Amino acid sequence: MNRFLLPASALGAAVGGVVLFKDYVTGGLCPSKATIPGKTVIVTGANTGIGKQTALELARRGGKIILACRDMDKCEAAARDIRGETLNHRVSAWHLDLASLRSIQEFAVKVTEKEERVDILINNAAVMRCPHWTTEDGFEMQFGVNYLGHFLLTNLLMDKLKASAPSRVINLSSLAHIAGHIDFDDLNWQKRKYNTKEAYCQSKLAVVLFTKELSRQLQGTGVTANALHPGVARTELGRHTGMHKSAFSSSLLGPFFWLLFKSPQLAAQPSTYLAVAEELEGVSGKYFDGFKEKVPAPEAEDEEVARRLWAESARLVGLDVSHWSPGRGHVQSR
């Protein structure tokens, strides 16, 4: 009997260790139980991955949820899933292609006309390490979708956000921002040899700089802006890198991914926390890694870089900054 005791307790300790380690890596569930009845939430890129799970979590908490997606079939399917799972029928699918300034403007006009309020804007959509593609307006795809599209969208919705204050903007960045650099001489990768990884890192650094500058400009308005690294998750984000569904479910690498990567549901917990937590009311201009506030990369804290990026971005998307004040974004025809 005794000869089984040692191996059994070693196995028990190993299993316990794995469970504890996984818990540590994945971060756990949102610590806030706050609900959001009466609040309207927009989640971009909500048909899959972290965005879909975030929309589901917030629908469960009673919000009116707008899924803002490029592919309407997938968006409708996600909205149906969420309505079915949460029994919250105030979940709808709207078209938004962040690779098109026209689409962003149409979406913002529709929101402005049809919605009384926007309490929470979650800028979640992204593309990672795609080939050297450009958006409809000629911007490098990762810079255009991950950052510039959200920059314009947020500015165009600012009147609504201000009128609904206290309200929140949550920008999905990434730990990858620390390897980023804003090259003002070539934001759009027209001069340099294209590097998919550096372009992703630049776009995610731009998201943190945007968050900081937005927060500075919105002081006293009741609108807060925070940036977030959600953790590393098993989503479709790696579709251009080979790290996708089949790798996650392979018998060789599957257990490794299971242990070290979050499920989309767990990776949606930090976004949910930033959206609902009462203790974060008034907290703005911060960078979170999971549920914890962290210091971002030094370049992300550079106010001069942030101001310059804002001005350059406004110029690129045709936002009239000469008459600009928070909430008075005006897009000139291009």
Ligand SMILES: NC(=O)c1ccc[n+]([C@@H]2O[C@H](COP(=O)([O-])OP(=O)(O)OC[C@H]3O[C@@H](n4cnc5c(N)ncnc54)[C@H](O)[C@@H]3O)[C@@H](O)[C@H]2O)c1
């Ligand atoms: N998965 C991770 O490990 C991880 C790590 C750090 C940061 N993030 C960030 O989390 C966010 C969510 O990523 P995910 O892992 O769920 O990825 P995902 O690829 O599963 O989801 C991204 C979503 O963005 C949408 N999207 C892409 N281009 C778009 C466009 N032009 N217009 C509208 N929507 C568009 C996609 O359709 C998809 O719904 C992203 O901002 C990503 O950078 C993810």
